[in-house]
Amino acid sequence: MQKTLFIKLTVIASLCVLFAIGLTMFSSVITERQYYAESVVREIADQHVNPQEIITPFIAIPVTTTPECTSAANKANKCAPPFTTIDTVFAAQSLATQNLDVSTDTYQRGIYHATSYNGDISFKQSYKPQTAIESIETADVQTDMPDTTAVRDTIATAKQTITHWEQAKLIIPVSDLRGVPTLPTVTIDKQTLKATYPSVSVLNGLSYVEVALPQNTVTQLKANATALPHTANSNINANQAIDITIDLPLVGISNLNTVPTGSNFELSMQSNWHAPNFIGKALPNTKDFSAEGFTANWQNQYLTVANNQYLSQCLNTANNSCTVDSRARLDSGNPADYEAAAVVVQEAAGSTNHGNLNSVRLNSFGVSFAEPNDVYLQTERTMKYALLLILISFGTFFLFEVIKSSRIHPIQYLLVGCALLTFYVLLLPLAEQIAFWQAYAIAGSSCVGLIGWYTYYVLGGVKRAVIFTAILAGLYAAFYGILTTEDLNLLLGAVFCFILLACVMVMTRKIDWYKIA
Template sequence: MSRILAFKLGAIALLILLLMIPLTMIDGLVNERQYLRQGVLQDIARSSSYRQQITGPILVMPYTKVWHEWKTHSKTGERYMHERQSSGRLYFLPERFVLNGKVGTELRARGIYEALLYRSDNRLSGAFKLPARLGLGDDLGLYRFDKPFLSVGISDIRGISNDLQLTFNGTQLGFEPGSGEELFGEGVHAPLPALDTQGGKTLEFAFDLKLQGTEQLSIIPVGRDSRVELTSDWPHPSFVGEYLPSSREVSAEGFKAQWQTSFFATNLEQVLHDCVSKSECNGFSARTFGVSFVDPVDQYLKTERAIKYALLFIGLTFAVFFLFEVLKRMAVHPVQYALVGMSLALFYLLLLSLSEHMGFAMAYALSALACVSLIGFYVSHVLHSWHRGAAFGALLGALYGLLFSLLSAEDYALLMGSILVFAVLGCVMVLTRKLDWYSVGRSAPTSPATL
């Protein structure tokens, strides 16, 4: 290999490494803008309401247990009856839990950033069936019960937008602030009339809950048989949590999803018992399902993914440039390589800035068109031929098209990238199969491409 060829290859490799500096700076700018947008979204959520999680309703019965036991006096040795007391609460999950919700979405803008808010109109209904003698058996007589209440946990009570009224066995009751139970966090509770401690009766309940939130709506399926149905105008739902919908329909007009669970699947009775007795409530709060209202076209994420392919992209472009040199015997100065490389790097800066003001696909098309036009015009003068410049621009445009396909097909990105690299290597090997590499750079080029 001649010294000229070795110098040229070394200069190209050095240029590629140097171009990683502006690319790294642009990648840092992407992260900075992404962090700034997240801060704005948090500010919007702080002034309205955060993501929402509904827990309950759960029937809570506070009690005082009183019992007597014999003790012996330490000095006289006489036996006497000593009264002891302890207080606590009994918790009962619904036998049946049904939630029907209709979710509408809207965009709130602050500057160039937009946050997605949702308003959910929910109808919660179901029934409790208390066990015989409240599950206490013969010890029932030792218990004195305070006023029971229905507890509903709501993660951000600022999102409640209606006057909550509970229908309990045909009686209208009002809700009060606070869940009444610190295990369930924030929320509301409804004081109930005295209940029949013999149990065995069905207690029907129903109430409407209008809730505003951001990002996500999740529900803990508290019923022995839980059925939840959500419909929305949001066409890009992401179903989250421990349980996927049993059925769902997603279209451009929105989605409809249904969940159905039972205690066999959730083991919620045992989890609630552990939460009360051992104060280990992580398992209880994690038994959720719901939907996340996220925008799948995240321009920052896609720009960041595009930058990951920048090294491959620049390498392929320089490879085409180098093929022109060795096949057409045309010398291209390293400065000209550097200018083309800077144009390729600035594509990502254009993409980032334009995608903040328009759709990602349109921003990508305009950025690619600008770079292809500029580089095609410049190369046509470098190679002293409009035809060669147009061909180079066409190849560059095809590379941008392939890159967009890689960004769009996330699941097949690795496969498509591997095929692309293999195809380029194959083209290089075919085009240079008869080239005498020892003679490259020895003779003077017939058509110098100077600045």
């Protein structure tokens, strides 16, 4: 008798191992489907529009520097050639407002889709005199000359610089200009202008649109930078700020990052999306969620100042030799990105040497519009309880054998286990087509119904079949409840396992296992 019990337990354990191998194989199917869905999103990004990263607009002024030679005799063949740099003027105050309509219906490939956003972004900026003076002075100090040994031996400290004020432009960097359906409208001191694409890009690595500053604005900017009390034009006051408003329509997918620059930067975002994932180097200072979506506000002075320093130093390298890496990535959770951003913060704060800058990655923050119900993640989490479900089902069958003296063949154990595995085979394809809770309900009801009907014949009675069906249905309901409580799922799962074990121990406390027939 004991030998028969041992054989039965061995068969049950072997079946559990077999089903565990099957679950592992099915996990590879989930990974494959998830990878294919991500590849579709990448394909949509390549063909239509990428995630967007926006750098707060700033004013760029070309500067030509001509080094002077130490000796007139060597001037003919050893003088350093003239080189160009870009002086930057950042806004003293910037208020960015982003109103985004997020949808999953815009870009689709069969059952797969990319989460896209379409909205209006506005910047209200003020360029004050003191800010313009500090920007120009900082740029002059940090200007780098061509790094060649022959030139360094023949260049004196003196140099001639020409600031091309007439070529000053407002720069509006957008990482993927395909997502700008119409060129932005810019209002400068109540004068409405239309942005244009640059004929020749003077900023290495940046994709942007630009606005040529009006003559009166250039005169005002020059007066601010040179700190003149008045100019030949009596209407120009060196103490007057330059007010700029930018209305930028924008389209993108997956996530939107914003790079803050200037002295005082504030970002306000409103969207109809209910499941935002805040990303980047700073979380919002305030956020609010409602039935209509969410609102969030950012303000981080440290990152803003760091971006100012690093961006101005990069643009002031000779002959546009430094690249500004401004791209939003689909995988915003990559630890390498955060590590690189941390290095940028340290360097921009002055902890490392900026003598030779090749490329920069600025600090940004924003939102990733993640799917609120990732069917692959939820299916994978559901499968973590699969082996427990099979063990409980087999254990219930075994208790019926022990307590009620039922005779259940190993083939019947095998068929019930296969029916339990069919639940996961049904769940994933259904969840790709409909809501996850609906897929879970359909797959669970189908399997519970099939197994309940089968146990009527296996256990030999309606009452026993109803008891087993109720236990199985309760397990599915309990597991779904655990899955939907993301913050407490581990705790609830542990408590649930403890309760199940306690129930089994209570039910079998009076069984004399040595006398089982």
